[in-house]
Amino acid sequence: QVRLVESGGGLVQAGGSLRLSCAASSMFSINVMGWYRQAPGKQRELVAVISSGGSTNYADSVKGRFTISRDSVKNTAYLQMNSLKPEDTAVYYCYGDVTLRGRAWGQGTLVTVSS
Numbered sequence: 001q002v003r004l005v006e007s008g009g010g011l012v013q014a015g016g017s018l019r020l021s022c023a024a025s026s027m028f029s030i031n032v033m034g035w036y037r038q039a040p041g042k043q044r045e046l047v048a049v050i051s052s053g054g055s056t057n058y059a060d061s062v063k064g065r066f067t068i069s070r071d072s073v074k075n076t077a078y079l080q081m082n083s084l085k086p087e088d089t090a091v092y093y094c095y096g097d098v099t100l101r102g103r104a105w106g107q108g109t110l111v112t113v114s115s
Contacts, residue, residue: 006020010110022035022079024096028101032096048067
């Protein structure tokens with residue numbers, strides 16, 4: 001069984017910071033982890049990904065502001081979000097690509113950035 005639990009969302013003023021966490025419990029290894037986000041009325045957007053080796057990739061809209069990292073011992077990924085903008089407001093979903101089990105998803109966490 002694979003389970004991803006997200007935490008860290010909330011309300012923040014523009015220019016502020018938040019850190020999202022995605023704690024995974026899995027009997028199998030997790031390769032890529034990342035976050036998508038979906039704002040009301042908009043398509044889901046891939047925000048950031050990190051491989052098991054630590055390689056990262058970001059959406060252009062968050063480059064230089066967001067940092068994804070992971071702690072392999074804790075099996076947890078983090079998304080540090082700085083210089084937040086109102087357009088970052090969305091539900092953020094973490095995911096993990098699990099060996100032999102496919103993609104698992106977190107429950108989603110709401111990030112609201114006020115102007």
